[in-house]
Amino acid sequence: MTVAKTSVLVLDCAEHVELAGFYAALLGAETRMGDDPDFVEIVGRSGVCLAIRRDHGYAPPSWPRPEDSQQAHLRILVDRGDMDEAEREAVGLGARPVEARDNSGPRDVRVYADPAGHSFSLAVHPARTPSA
Numbered sequence: 337m338t339v340a341k342t343s344v345l346v347l348d349c350a351e352h353v354e355l356a357g358f359y360a361a362l363l364g365a366e367t368r369m370g371d372d373p374d375f376v377e378i379v380g381r382s383g384v385c386l387a388i389r390r391d392h393g394y395a396p397p398s399w400p401r402p403e404d405s406q407q408a409h410l411r412i413l414v415d416r417g418d419m420d421e422a423e424r425e426a427v428g429l430g431a432r433p434v435e436a437r438d439n440s441g442p443r444d445v446r447v448y449a450d451p452a453g454h455s456f457s458l459a460v461h462p463a464r465t466p467s468a
Contacts (some may be wrong), residue, residue: 342383342384344377344384344385344386344387345386345387345408345410346386346387346388346389347386347387347388347389347410347450347452347454348388348389348390348391348394349388349389349390349391349394349396349452349453349454350390350391350392350394350452351390351451351452352374352375352376352388352389352390353367353376353388354451355388355450355451355452356376356377356378356388358429358430358431358450358451359378359386359388359450360378361429362412362425362426362429362431363378363380363385363386363412364380365378365379365380365381365385365386366378366379366380367379368384373390374389374390375387375388375389375390376388376389386410394452396449396452396453396454397453397454397455398453409447409454409455409456409457410454410456410457411456411457411459412456412457412458412459413459413460413461414458414459414460414461415460415461416444416460416461419446419458419460422458423446423458426448426458427448430450430451431448431449431450431451431456432448432449433446433447433448434447434448434449434455444459444460445457445458445459445460446458446459
């Protein structure tokens with residue numbers, strides 16, 4: 337018998353409460369503090385979707401530089417027609433665009449850094465893209 341499991345992506349940062357607030361606002365979710373003062377969960381409609389942990393020695397990632405490249409990033413899926421509005425929301429909350437290519441014209445994936453420097457992307461939800 338397999339033991340039931342749940343997984344959650346945990347991001348480290350210096351200012352965990354502030355970063356949790358950023359993601360809660362971006363994802364339309366809520367924050368939840370537990371017994372550990374260095375750990376905050378972001379809880380959405382379907383349960384915990386992300387957690388933030390305070391790391392007192394945190395140094396932000398420097399993606400896209402190859403010498404200390406990212407190990408993982410969060411991909412947030414949106415409908416194609418909502419991409420521009422999702423970008424405005426993210427930037428309005430403090431995200432910084434980090435794409436290193438020509439950004440003109442429509443794009444199915446847009447890459448940002450959150451306020452603590454983690455990369456994340458807004459991407460067109462593949463299951464919701466109209467067939468050609």
